[in-house]
Amino acid sequence: MNIKDIAKIAGVGVSTVSRVLNNHSDVKDETREKILKIIKDSNYVPNNSARILKQNNTKNIGVLVKGVFNPFFSEMINIIGNKIHEYGYTMVLQQNDYTFDEDMDTLLGFIKEKRLQGVICLGGNFIDIKEDSFDSVDAPIVLTSVNTISDLGKSKYSSIGIDNKKSAYHATKYLINLGHKNIAIMLGEKDDLGIGWWRLKGFKEALLEYNYNFSEEHILIGNYEVESAYKTTKNLLMEKPDISAIFAISDAMAIGVAKAIIDSDLKIGQDISIIGFDGMNISEFYNPSITTVKQPKELMAVMSINHLFDLINKKEGHKHILLDTELVKRESSKEVKIVENILA
């Protein structure tokens, strides 16, 4: 069943049917009604590929996600997906977890292969952006919550994210002001080159400001997983009891840390304070509730997709936005308890 069949049944030419299909005004109402009825009756759906071939517009928006296991992104994908659908476009979702290519290559290939009209990257490392990196594609690109370092090529793409360094700095400072001197930080991976690198930097900066010493031993690795974080923390607690606070750079890891503390018969807050990062709702409902750096994820999602459509429709040019985070103070972080030195 194609446009020709419909035309034949209706006793009109294919162009008339096409006009009806595309809501052109120059069709007699009567004819339009008749054709519409036939289309409906025969369950005809236009062939998208033929349309795209002709119009050169796939109406496909790509969403490239690094680390989909991150529940933080799931919700954003949801918001983005709904908006894409609303705009009459199709979402093509591709994960990028197990690819060891440069994220850049994956992105460029993705756009070309799927002939995307635009793409949003959720997470990932784009540390080697060059001035001409995006010259070979003309689909607008929005990098959301990704790690970039270079200032090159900034006029060729947009980015939306938070100030990771600053957020980590404030979180750490908050702990310091509570009297903590021996603070550990839990990163995702050893030598994390992504956002973890910036958060570590903010952490160190706060420490430096107060002349507190920082050693590699204060770095814990949690693989961004609850389970890993749990094991790492348990091991730590058996060896180094002089730590009074742990700053985990994801809420998922903060949960693992919390449970490890509990299972080690220590009291969260009293014995060891915790701060997480992300602002997932479990941090609020955990027992005890967990202090966290809340990212404005709904806003990030909405801005990303709206801005992308503005770019597509050429209503706006590329821009780079840093949104504010909020330090949500909860039960897991308390003033450090004064340890009376019996020998003193």
Place this chain on the structure above:
Amino acid sequence: MNIKDIAKIAGVGVSTVSRVLNNHSDVKDETREKILKIIKDSNYVPNNSARILKQNNTKNIGVLVKGVFNPFFSEMINIIGNKIHEYGYTMVLQQNDYTFDEDMDTLLGFIKEKRLQGVICLGGNFIDIKEDSFDSVDAPIVLTSVNTISDLGKSKYSSIGIDNKKSAYHATKYLINLGHKNIAIMLGEKDDLGIGWWRLKGFKEALLEYNYNFSEEHILIGNYEVESAYKTTKNLLMEKPDISAIFAISDAMAIGVAKAIIDSDLKIGQDISIIGFDGMNISEFYNPSITTVKQPKELMAVMSINHLFDLINKKEGHKHILLDTELVKRESSKEVKIVENILA
């Protein structure tokens, strides 16, 4: 840059280029190398639409999700997405949260519009499947973790899920055997017609077996959300202290219930026992850990996508699979404490 340009540059006919593109064997190695080099140098990517138009194979797999906010599905989408990519197909993800159409109509429209080669539905209600419901499409369909009622048309689609009634029955029985007599159940919505309906049925069945009374007052509504569950439970605890256990039909709601109990100065396990449903890892790491009905979500995801490809490749026919759940016993459910009646 199209196939003609490449052919011109290489000094060959378009069909030779096409043969190279499609890995046909009947091309001289020398010619192949030359063409491959030109393709690479000129960054040429074949136009998918033209290809599809000709071959009538989009290589698109649809994933239609109801309730993507459910973190339970996110992980499954991840597994499914990776497999689709691995098979050289593209995943088209569509959410179905705010659609009030029948899920059936959405599904059929989705397949036709995107010309899908196959589709997996994650969640949703397909209670009105007729014998000929799927006759108008020829893409194989796998319904995963969805609610079906009718036995009609079973040879036209596949399904993979768990036995919701049985699972709920066993969970309830476990509570009863711990001595609980006044058990509340928390459903997603009032008059839940989906899986909630079956879980409620299993719940009632267990109660009936022990001649325990069931009243509408034992039904709580939590909207499948942590927050809602929290509020509902808090209200309940202010009014009805004769309940000794709550069975929440999702882990997310179980967390809300747990926190509400804690905030009401009651002890989970001692005062009120909790059972959740799904087997998300937070149930293990919550404080205290929460008993739950664990669904084999990885297995469900893997089976769904593998079976779909078997159907596409006609290696197998439609089938209906019920997987086993596991009741994971944890700290949140304990023997009911004996209440000494002081007046007795």
Place this chain on the structure above:
DNA sequence: TTGTAAGCGTTATCAT
């Protein structure tokens, strides 16, 4: 082993 040309289902241009 390679080239020529028809045809996939649309849309858009140009007549009428």
Place this chain on the structure above:
DNA sequence: ATGATAACGCTTACAA
């Protein structure tokens, strides 16, 4: 207001 037809970029007989 409507119809005939070229063109989009590819694959695949068929011919050479």
